[in-house]
Amino acid sequence: MPSRLIVSRELADLFRQLAHADRLRLIEELRHGEKDVTTLGLALSLPTSRVSQHLALLRAHRLVEERRDGRNHFYRLAQPFIADWILQALPLVDIRARLEEAEHIDAARALWSAPAPNSSH
Amino acid sequence: MPSRLIVSRELADLFRQLAHADRLRLIEELRHGEKDVTTLGLALSLPTSRVSQHLALLRAHRLVEERRDGRNHFYRLAQPFIADWILQALPLVDIRARLEEAEHIDAARALWSAPAPNSSH
DNA sequence: TGCATACATGCACATTCTTGCAAATTTCAG
DNA sequence: CTGAAATTTGCAAGAATGTGCATGTATGCA
Numbered sequence: 001m002p003s004r005l006i007v008s009r010e011l012a013d014l015f016r017q018l019a020h021a022d023r024l025r026l027i028e029e030l031r032h033g034e035k036d037v038t039t040l041g042l043a044l045s046l047p048t049s050r051v052s053q054h055l056a057l058l059r060a061h062r063l064v065e066e067r068r069d070g071r072n073h074f075y076r077l078a079q080p081f082i083a084d085w086i087l088q089a090l091p092l093v094d095i096r097a098r099l100e101e102a103e104h105i106d107a108a109r110a111l112w113s114a115p116a117p118n119s120s121h
Numbered sequence: 122m123p124s125r126l127i128v129s130r131e132l133a134d135l136f137r138q139l140a141h142a143d144r145l146r147l148i149e150e151l152r153h154g155e156k157d158v159t160t161l162g163l164a165l166s167l168p169t170s171r172v173s174q175h176l177a178l179l180r181a182h183r184l185v186e187e188r189r190d191g192r193n194h195f196y197r198l199a200q201p202f203i204a205d206w207i208l209q210a211l212p213l214v215d216i217r218a219r220l221e222e223a224e225h226i227d228a229a230r231a232l233w234s235a236p237a238p239n240s241s242h
Numbered sequence: 243t244g245c246a247t248a249c250a251t252g253c254a255c256a257t258t259c260t261t262g263c264a265a266a267t268t269t270c271a272g
Numbered sequence: 273c274t275g276a277a278a279t280t281t282g283c284a285a286g287a288a289t290g291t292g293c294a295t296g297t298a299t300g301c302a
Contacts, residue, residue, distance in 0.1 A: 244302090245301090246299105247298100247299085250297075251294100252296090253293090255291090256289100259288070262283105263284100268278085269278085270276090270277080270278105271277105272274090
């Protein structure tokens with residue numbers, strides 16, 4: 001019974017969904033609660049159509065859930081701990097990058113860990 | 122200063138390397154210590170050339186390190202905790218898959234968590 | 243009903259990955 | 273030096289993804 005193979009495929013599939021900067025930012029953006037598509041688009045400076053496509057992917061993989069209110073669609077993390085889990089990977093990023101941009105990592109950790117920053121670049 | 126954007130790109134890059142079943146299996150295979158290419162190939166039923174290619178990728182991203190001894194190249198995890206971190210993602214895999222193959226996940230967790238199983242499928 | 247807002251979808255094109263094999267390299271044994 | 277073992281590399285073809293835009297759909301409001 002190829003349990004290991006099957007599970008590794010499931011995991012690989014999950015990682016594939018997370019292998020995109022925009023989607024990671026969306027997840028972190030939802031870290032502190034639900035937001036609608038337009039808000040997310042403004043926060044990440046992305047066209048809503050793109051945001052919508054990403055969210056559709058994340059939703060298909062049960063990473064986010066949707067709630068409709070009028071003409072707004074609010075999205076939230078299906079399993080909030082994913083945001084923390086992702087941040088735990090920071091020490092794993094390429095060592096060169098870490099040395100060169102250690103500041104960025106610390107800054108990002110601070111930003112993403114903050115209560116709810118008003119998006120800053 | 123686009124710290125968040127930069128870091129999200131670094132992370133996405135990391136996830137991309139992990140978005141492949143074979144590479145995940147290689148990492149879990151190295152969980153308990155270094156192994157050489159041929160051994161890994163036999164364990165995963167993959168041609169050594171493929172294993173070598175995957176390892177080259179993982180090495181380029183500083184996820185594994187190499188040690189040469191004679192004509193054997195031994196690989197090991199650069200940061201062992203990655204194996205545990207990956208397993209922490211199991212609860213995140215698609216719910217349908219979880220319901221249908223919960224057994225596999227439990228089985229896999231057991232297998233991968235075991236001291237050093239002699240590879241079983 | 244008619245129009246604007248908020249999202250979702252469908253497509254075509256470009257780019258990146260994966261894969262299987264053949265061809266190099268490096269090292270050890272005789 | 274010669275050949276085999278252990279690995280790495282180079283390629284080409286096919287599969288997946290990402291991207292920009294145009295089009296569709298649903299909802300709120302006058």
